[in-house]
Amino acid sequence: MTLAYQTLERTWDVIVAGGGTAGAMAGIAAARAGASVLIVEAQGSLGGTGTNAWVTPLMRNVSGGQNLNRGLTDELKRRLHSRGDGATDPHGNDNWFNPEGLKFVLEQMLLEAGGEVLYHTHVVKPLMAGGEGQTAANHDQQTTTHIQALIVHNKGGLQSLRASTFIDATGDADVAALAGVPFHAGDEDGLHQAMSLRFTLAGVDAPRLMAFLQEHGQAQENPAFLHFWMVWGRKSSLEPLFRQAVQGSVLLERDGDYFQAFSVPGRPGELSFNCPRIRADLNDGADPWQLSAAQTDGRAAIERLTAFCRQFLPGCEAAFVGVVAPMVGVRETRRIVGEYTLSVEDILDCRKFPDSICRNHYPVDIHSVKGGAKLLHERDGEAAYFARDAYHELPFRCLVPQGVGNLLVPGRAASSTFEAQSSIRVQQNCHTMGEAAGIAAAWAAKNHAGNVRAVDVSALQAEMRRLGGLV
Template identity: 50%
Template sequence: MLTLADLRTQGVPTLREVECLVVGGGTAGAVAGIAAARQGLRTLVVEQLGFLGGTQTGALVTPMMPNQVAGRPLNGGIDAEINARLNALRESGVWHDGNRGWFNPEALKLVLEELNVAAGAELLYFTVVEDVVMDGSEVRGIVVANKAGRSAILARRTIDCTGDGDVAFRAGVPCEGGDAETGTHQPFSVRFQLGNVDLARLAAFLRSLGRSDVLEDAEGSAVPLLHSAMVWGRGWPLEPLFRKAVQDGVLEERDGDYFQFFSMAGRPGELAFNCPRISEEIDGTDPFHLTRAATRGRRAVQRYLAFCRRNLPGCEAAYLVATAPLVGVRESRRIRGEYCLTAEDVLGGRKFADAIARNNYPLDIHTVRGQDKLRLVHLPEGEYHEVPYRCLVPLHVEDLLVAGRCLSASFEAQSSVRIQSNCRAMGEAAAVACAMSLTQGIPPRRVAGEALRARLRELGGNL
C-alpha cells in the first residue's frame, strides 16, 4: 500500500488520472467500463490480458447458466444488451428454456470492446495491478506494471473487478476464501475446445444413449445446441465408456469427477469442454498453483482428446483448437462488505430494498472433499432472490467498490450468484453507483441503495 507522498519520493510517474478506474476487464469489469463511460465518467479499464471478457472469453466459459423465471431473464440492462447484440450477429443462440447466453467467445471479445470504445471508455491491456494508492482510508488509485515499467493510475473512484479482490485485499479490506469448515476452495477447470467434430453424428450417438438434452436447434444460431456430461456414480449414459477408458489407461480415475461439453454458437464443428477439473493446489491467488493447474490441465486435455477420438462417434478426426489462456477459477477471495449474502438468502428467495441483481441459479458447489463431487441445491420453482448493493461495498475502505465473483457472500451463496449474468449486473451497478456518488459528492458507501436501484431500473434493469 502506497501513499501519494510515496509515489513522489519513489519517482513513480502518473500514467492517467480518471474519474472511474475499473480494474480487471472481465465479466463484471467490461460491463462496468461501458456503464461508467455512459454515465459520462472519464473511465479507464485496466486488464492483464489482451482482451475483455475475463473468465467468459479467457477461461472459455462459453455458456451462461440460465438465470430466469418462466423464460424471462432476471437481469436486464447491459447484460441483456450484450446478449441481444450477440444474437443479432448470430454469434449466440437461445436455449429451449429462453436462456440467451450461449455464445462464441471470440465474438464476445469484439462486442465488449466495441461497446466500451463507443461509450468512451479507454482500455489499457497487458497491465497488472501491483499495489494500491491510499490517502488514509480512501483508495486514490493503483500502481501498475507493464512493458513501460511501473506507474500510477489515480482515480476518484475505483471498481475492483479482478475476480480475486486484488485491489480490495491490498487496500486492507478483510477477505475470506473457501468453505467455512476448512477454507477449501472449489476446484479449478482448464477448459478447452476441439475442432473438426461431426456434431450431427455425435448428437445421434448421444440420443441413442438416451440423452434428452441433445437439442436440434438453438433459436437464432446456425449451430445446434449439443450438451453432454458425465460425473461418476450418477448413472449417466457415458459412464460405462469412462470406466472402460480408465481400465484401458486412456483416462485417469479423476477424469470422471466432472466431464462436460457444449457445442459453440457461431462455430460449426467445435465443442467447448468444461473440464479437466483440477482438484489439488487450488488457491486462485497463488501464481504457482495457477501455473501447475495450467500444466496439469494441458496433460489431462490430451487424455480427453484421446478418449473422444476413440469413443465418441463424430470425434474421430477431432483436433485441439485451444486450451484456455486463463485457468478457470470458481472462487478465491470474497470480500467482507456491508452485507454478506447467505445460502438462506438465496434459497429463501430474500428480497432487498437496495437490490442490484436478481438470481435463481442454484447453489452449485463443485467440491474436492468427500465422495459427492457436485452439489446442486435449487430454489423453489419460480422463485428468485436479490443481491443487495451492500455486497459490493467493502468494509473499512472508501471510494472503492467490488463487483463480480469476489463479492461479499458466504461460500455457499457465492456458488450461486457467481454466474455471469449476475457478475455483469454487479459491474453495471457499481459503475452507476460511482457516478451517483461523484454527482452527490458522497462516498459510494453513502449512496442510497433504493435510489441506485431506481436509476438501474431507468437504465433497463429488471429491478
C-alpha cells in the same frame, strides 16, 4: 516495501481493476453514466472468465420463465446474436455464445461509450490516502480510508494511475485485499472450489455425434446445440465408456470427476468442454504457483480427454484441439467482507432487500474438491427458493467493502459466504453487479468525491430499471 513508480499526469473518474465479466460491464456502465473510465486488464481482451477462460454458455438465471438479468445483459445478447456469436436454442434459452465474439462486443461497447482500456497490465497494489500504513484494517465500519491510485505493472514498468472511485473486478479481490479489506477464502477447511482449464475440440462431425449421443441416452434436439456430460456415480449413460477408457489407460480416474461439453454458436463443428477439473490439491487460484501448476496439469488432462473423444465418441475421430483457454477457470478465491454478507439462508428463504441491485434464482452449485458436484442445498424441496417463480435479491451493500470509502467489488469476490457465492457467481449476475457498480462509481466520482456510501441507492435502482433492469 516502497516501490519506485512513475505517476501519470492524467486522472480518471473511475478506474476498474480487471476487465472481466463484471469489470467490463462496470466500465461500460460507468462510461455511459458520464464518467471518464479506464479499465486495467491483465489479458489482451475484455471478458475475463467468459472469454479468456472460455466459460460458455451463460448459465440460466430464470424465475417464472423470465430471465432475471436484463439491462446490459440483454444488450450484450442482442449484439452477440446479431453477429452470429450468440444463439437461442429450441427451448428458448438465449444464453449460448461464442467467447471470441464476446471479446469484440465488449470492447466495442466500452469504446463506443468513451471508456478506455489498458491491456497487458497488472494491478500491483493500491496507494492509500495518508500513506503506506493506512489500510482498511485501521478502520471500523463507521470510518473509512481512501484509495488514491493504483500502482500497475506493464511494459512501461511501474506506474501509478489516479482516480476518484475504484472498482475491484479482479475476481480475487486483489485491490481490496491489499487495501486491507477483510476477506474470507474457501470453505470451512479453507478449500476452494475446483479450478478447470477449459478447451475446445474442433473438426467434430456434430450430426454423427448427436446420433451417437441419442442412441446412448443423452437426449439431443439439434446438432447446433449439443450438451452432454458424465460425472462418476451420477447416472450418466456415458459412464461405461469412461470406465472402459480408465481401464485402457486412456483416461485417469479423476478425468471422470466432471466432464461436460457444449456447442458454440458461430463455430460449427466445435465443442467447448467445461473440464478438465484440476488436481484437487491445486485449488487456490489466488496462489500464483498453484495457478501455474493448474495450467500444466490441465494441459496434460486435455491430451487425455482429446484421445478419449477421438477413440470413444463417433463424430470426434478427426477432432483436434481448437483452443486451450489462456486463463485457468477459477470459481472461487477471496470474498470480501462487505457491509452485508449474503448467506445461503438469504438465498433459500428468498430474502428481499431495500438496496437490492440484482435478482438471483441460480442454485447453490459447489464444485467441491472434496468430491462430486453439489448442485443443491440439503434443504432442496422445502425452501421457498425451489418454487418456480422464486428469487432472492442481492443488496448493494455486498459490493461495498468494509473500511474503504471509494471502492466497490462486484463479481465473484462480492461479500458472500462460500455456499452463497457458488450461487451468485454465474456470469449474468456478475454482469448485473458490474452494471450497478459502474453507475454507482460514476455517481460517486461526480457528486461525492468518490464516496460510494453517499450514493442514493433508490436512485441507482431507478436508473437500473430505466435501463431495462429488474431490481
